[in-house]
Amino acid sequence: MPKIVDHEKYRKELLWKSFDLFASKGYASVTMREIAKELGVSTGTLYHYFPNKEAIFLQLVEEQYQQEIINFLAEAGDIKYVPERIRALVNFTEKNEEYFINQILLWSDFYQQQGKSEVLNNEILKQVAQKMREELLEYLEIQDKTIADFVVNFLNGLICVRMFEGEMVSYEEQGELLVKMVSVYLGNG
Incomplete structure (x- = not known):
């Protein structure tokens, strides 16, 4: 009986594993061949799921955003007031600082390789930023x-x-300080 593969689950696994590689070596310095080798798959398998390195990065950004929202909301729980909600955001950021540092470094490397115009006009990045602000x-x-x-x-x-x-x-x-500033701005402080 042939092995049944959940392709979407497998694609997401490949994305998350690629984040570790990108974070350690940088976006610019890895090739599709190196990514495949590091992930333990053939280049053919990698190309089956992703047409190129940029597609891996952009799909990874989307996946990270979705997972960060899920993780944050699960961790934060039901908090009533804005100051406590802001504290929960700060605590989540602190708890995941190393991950967020790696993410910023990777995004900066991508920006450097693609250029300002390409990044600012990328529809996927625009959509992710918009969704993130809406969720916030x-x-x-x-x-x-x-x-x-x-x-x-x-x-x-x-x-x-x-x-x-x-x-x-x-x-x-x-x-x-952030709590105080937002509270004053909203007229609650």
């Missing part, structure tokens, strides 16, 4: 897109600063 607005239960942008920019900036300054910058202190 829904989670925070606010209507102001400016807040979602600010929170995302704040957390990404915090991760980047900690890459170079480490423990000198505290998630807890910065998170509380």
Whole structure:
């Protein structure tokens, strides 16, 4: 009896394994052949699922976004008020800091290889960014897109600063400042 393969599940497994390779070596320095070798599959199998390295990256971005939302919502639970919700976001970011650092480094490498225009005009990246902000607005239960942008920019900036300054910058202190700033902006503080 032939082995039944769940192709979608297998494709996702390949994506997640490729993240580790991209994170350790960088987007620019790996080839499809190296990816296949590292994943333990033939290049033919890899090309069956992905037409090229860029497709792997873009599908990985989509998959990561979806999984991050699932993981965060499962971890955060049912929180009532905006300040606690922001604290949950900061705590999730801190808990997964190494993963987010690797993600930022990979995205930066992709940006460097593709160029500003290609990245800014990429429909998949635009859709993922839009969905992420919509999910954030829904989670925070606010209507102001400016807040979602600010929170995302704040957390990404915090991760980047900690890459170079480490423990000198505290998630807890910065998170509380973020809570105060958003509360004042929303008129709750």
